[in-house]
Amino acid sequence: MGYPGPVERLIENLSKLPGIGRKTATRLAFFLLNSRVDYVKELSQSIQDIKEKIKLCSICFNITDIDPCTICKDQKRDSSVICVVEEPSHLMVLEQAYPGVFRYHVLHGVINPLEGIGPEDLKIAELVQRVKDSGISEVLIATNLNLEGNSTAYYIADQLKPLNVKVTRIASGIPAGGDIIYTDPQTIKNSLENRRDIF
Ligand SMILES: [Zn+2]
Numbered sequence: 001m002g003y004p005g006p007v008e009r010l011i012e013n014l015s016k017l018p019g020i021g022r023k024t025a026t027r028l029a030f031f032l033l034n035s036r037v038d039y040v041k042e043l044s045q046s047i048q049d050i051k052e053k054i055k056l057c058s059i060c061f062n063i064t065d066i067d068p069c070t071i072c073k074d075q076k077r078d079s080s081v082i083c084v085v086e087e088p089s090h091l092m093v094l095e096q097a098y099p100g101v102f103r104y105h106v107l108h109g110v111i112n113p114l115e116g117i118g119p120e121d122l123k124i125a126e127l128v129q130r131v132k133d134s135g136i137s138e139v140l141i142a143t144n145l146n147l148e149g150n151s152t153a154y155y156i157a158d159q160l161k162p163l164n165v166k167v168t169r170i171a172s173g174i175p176a177g178g179d180i181i182y183t184d185p186q187t188i189k190n191s192l193e194n195r196r197d198i199f
Pocket of ligand 1: 058
């Protein structure tokens with residue numbers, strides 16, 4: 001015999017979350033069942049809000065609830081450098097390690113032929129257009145220092161070549177094959193400051 005319909009449905013929906021199996025989903029469902037109604041309403045509202053209120057910034061493609069986002073609006077940042085990152089979560093990590101300096105461009109992935117992800121699936125054309133349109137003198141590519149991150153960096157550098165803009169790559173310090181998200185702030189700061197030309 002299963003749990004009552006609504007409980008079953010919640011367990012089923014929670015099990016779809018990454019890393020949550022049926023056992024954990026059941027535990028969470030009963031936690032919610034025993035929680036105060038205010039909390040449950042607040043939780044479900046905050047889940048809905050990320051779909052209804054969060055969009056991509058029309059300039060840098062970071063996630064935001066206002067457009068342009070607060071980083072793009074920030075006049076104190078260097079307007080001659082764009083730091084290119086794979087994901088919004090990477091931007092957050094860089095920004096926490098090295099706050100208030102760069103403007104960014106979020107690719108929303110990396111080129112990965114095995115998973116069928118090509119340049120046209122990323123915000124690369126938008127980056128090239130942005131560099132064309134504005135007074136950018138340097139593009140710092142801060143994709144991960146692994147195979148996909150490197151080949152994406154070289155692809156972007158190639159696309160930017162005709163524009164006569166300086167293209168740099170974060171320095172190691174971030175271990176080869178390493179993921180930015182698991183790197184400590186000091187190492188990130190060093191790799192941004194010691195960036196090097198890509199060609
Ligand atoms: Zn923005």
